[in-house]
Amino acid sequence: MKRLQPLLPFVGVAVLLAVWSLTVWLRVVDPVLLPSPVATFRAMWTGMTSGKLGLDFLKTVERTIYSTVIAAVIAIPLGILLGSSEKVYRSVEFLIDFFRSTPASAMFPLFLVLFGVGDRTKISVAAFGAALVILFNVAYGVMNARKTRILAARVMGASRLRVLWDVMLLESLPQTFVGLRNGVSLALVIVVVAEMFIGSTDGLGQRVFEAQQLFDMPDMYAAIFAAGALGYGLNLLFLTIERRFVHWSGK
């Protein structure tokens, strides 16, 4: 029994595929709306290797990475700055929480006016959304740095700046990675939505939308799964980086 433990995560996948195949086979749903798993994965394979899906995939990756990098470059230093003084953070907390709660998609028209129809709008709206999530997490990570650890550094003669650099910055890293993972997920959501509706010619969002318009269901499901794989992969990437560089996280 113990040797079968590693196979547990695949049980859910197998069940899903079985139910899906059965549904198609029993014709519970119109086959035009729900293609078989085989047809879907064939469409995905050909799309990724020789079709347009691969290019769309890369385009979405590029936009998501750009927006996350821009968000991180702005939000991490700002978060450290705000978090290092609780008074400063409290004074802007409402603004951060307010805009964090504002659906980023509501900002599209504004950003369209500012940046025009093109990549700059998609990337900047996604960066805007991700930046607030990262900012909030970094600031909290810095603010919640263990008091004893800061006290220990101060007792050993560390200056305020040294404490910020040597203790608070490192203390905030686990929380910063939580922010980065949430930020990249949000950036992907915004990028895909933007690709659907803002005069796009490429990207996974546009792919899904176009396949639906053409009633090419295998292609549509293939694009949805590609988007899912991308989201999962990005999360996994950040988790791996975190495990490597923030080895003390949760210990």
Place this chain on the structure above:
Amino acid sequence: MAGAQSIATADPARKVHDPTHRTAPHVTIRGLSKRFSDTAIYDNFDFDIPRGKLISVFGPNGCGKSTLINMIAGLFPVDAGEILFDGQPVSKIRFGYVFQNYREAMFPWLRAFDNIAYPLRLMGVSKAERTARVEKLVAHLGVKIDLALYPYQLSGGQQQLVSIMRALIVEPEILFLDEPFSALDYEMTLFMREQLQRVFMETATTMVLVSHDLEEAVYLSDRILLLSRHPARAVEFVAYDAPRPRTLETMSEADFISTKAHCLDVFQREVRKG
């Protein structure tokens, strides 16, 4: 040592010139006052900490044992009064501080070795010299811990030993320990008492230990400061002069038992007053 049971009095002048003190006190506390909201924890408190001794601070819960060493070490501001180390303020001296919560006092992102060396890094000591000094301290204390590990990979006792070494690396004039062993199990506590006693015998650093364990306080100390309920007074400064190294057998000797009984007596009297 005759007359060592000196009790802190309101007359500092008499005390400073007390002929029974063989050496000048290391730390002088005069007119110390501290309030938390509307409770006076210390009100015009005077005390001298002797040099090169290990003293314990013991008293009823909430009487301000930890607050006292935190104020002496400059972690908490005082409301009034003066604390001087050979006439110098705390900012001018080198001291070490060992926290009760070693898990939160260590830096988990640094290896144990670099944790110990960190105070030297703050002082701007070169890497080569840092390494040499840590290695010297390790050899001096005979510590057998793999210092290439991270703190969270060590046992509780090992972590606290590393944190004591971090406090010692700067060769402090005085070492403060705030209930350093209370988060450890009994077996580890016994082991750590031996380690601390060895460190004290090797370095003869003035040590101030806050303890909530009377057995531990008496066993380790040259002097036990018994505090009253707040506002805290020094009820008695009990001497215990059993030779070192003390062992588990020491704890069954008549001298130890009577000293501990006396401290307990004073303690219970103070508790009942509340």
